[in-house]
Amino acid sequence: MIVLLLGAPGAGKGTHAARIADHTGLPHISSGELLRGAVERKTELGLKAKEHMDAGNLVPDEFMLRWIEELLDDPAYASGIILDGFPRTIPQAEGLDKLLAEKGLSTDLVLLLDISQDAAADRLLSRVTCGKCGAIHNLAQKPMKVPGICDACGGELETRADDVRETIEKRFGEFRKQTEPMIEYYRSRGNFETINTDRPVEVVRKDVQDLLDRISAATSSGSATG
Ligand code: AMP
Numbered sequence: 711m712i713v714l715l716l717g718a719p720g721a722g723k724g725t726h727a728a729r730i731a732d733h734t735g736l737p738h739i740s741s742g743e744l745l746r747g748a749v750e751r752k753t754e755l756g757l758k759a760k761e762h763m764d765a766g767n768l769v770p771d772e773f774m775l776r777w778i779e780e781l782l783d784d785p786a787y788a789s790g791i792i793l794d795g796f797p798r799t800i801p802q803a804e805g806l807d808k809l810l811a812e813k814g815l816s817t818d819l820v821l822l823l824d825i826s827q828d829a830a831a832d833r834l835l836s837r838v839t840c841g842k843c844g845a846i847h848n849l850a851q852k853p854m855k856v857p858g859i860c861d862a863c864g865g866e867l868e869t870r871a872d873d874v875r876e877t878i879e880k881r882f883g884e885f886r887k888q889t890e891p892m893i894e895y896y897r898s899r900g901n902f903e904t905i906n907t908d909r910p911v912e913v914v915r916k917d918v919q920d921l922l923d924r925i926s927a928a929t930s931s932g933s934a935t936g
Pocket of ligand 1: 719741742743745762763764766767768769770774794795796797798802872881
């Protein structure tokens with residue numbers, strides 16, 4: 711099963727992708743997280759991506775397309791994948807379609823997490839990530855028991871370098887210019903679902919769960935009837 715999670719920065723892609731991964735058992739790949747890892751390790755991709763990421767711009771398509779091609783060749787993802795944050799432009803979506811078609815695959819679910827820009831910006835400004843377990847917390851919604859320490863594992867909490875107001879504005883600009891037209895590309899095809907994430911995370915979580923249950927039921931009744 712190939713699942714794509716689309717949405718503006720702060721829409722909750724990371725949070726809900728992790729939950730969909732738990733539910734389906736599929737591996738969750740976040741392009742942003744992998745790029746941040748590459749920047750930290752100073753790999754060739756990381757060195758090329760860093761200046762774009764720091765500025766709040768998208769990393770050029772040619773690098774991202776090379777990255778996804780290598781990723782999809784990895785047998786670890788042969789049974790499916792949840793892609794969070796990729797694709798983000800029409801050329802990336804077209805490139806992904808082509809690579810999947812070459813493997814006899816196609817996207818099974820494209821899920822748009824929809825949120826207003828104001829709500830997303832508020833979330834980004836109060837978001838922290840655990841450096842140890844990777845959990846994403848929102849301090850405005852739920853302060854930690856010990857400030858600066860992850861409630862889940864005791865690790866230290868970090869704020870992403872690009873979660874500052876000026877860079878957030880740039881990231882939204884990229885979203886409007888490059889990603890919104892791509893969303894229309896997917897919307898006009900099948901398997902497209904939208905969930906409004908401008909609501910408490912537990913309410914959204916339930917909607918995501920209901921959607922997955924509906925898809926599982928449809929898939930199993932489809933296979934039962936042949
Ligand atoms: P994210 O963690 O998804 O917010 O991504 C952080 C940053 O990584 C983005 O602002 C971009 O600079 C870069 N990035 C992540 N995914 C992509 C992508 N599919 N295409 C281009 N740049 C990306």
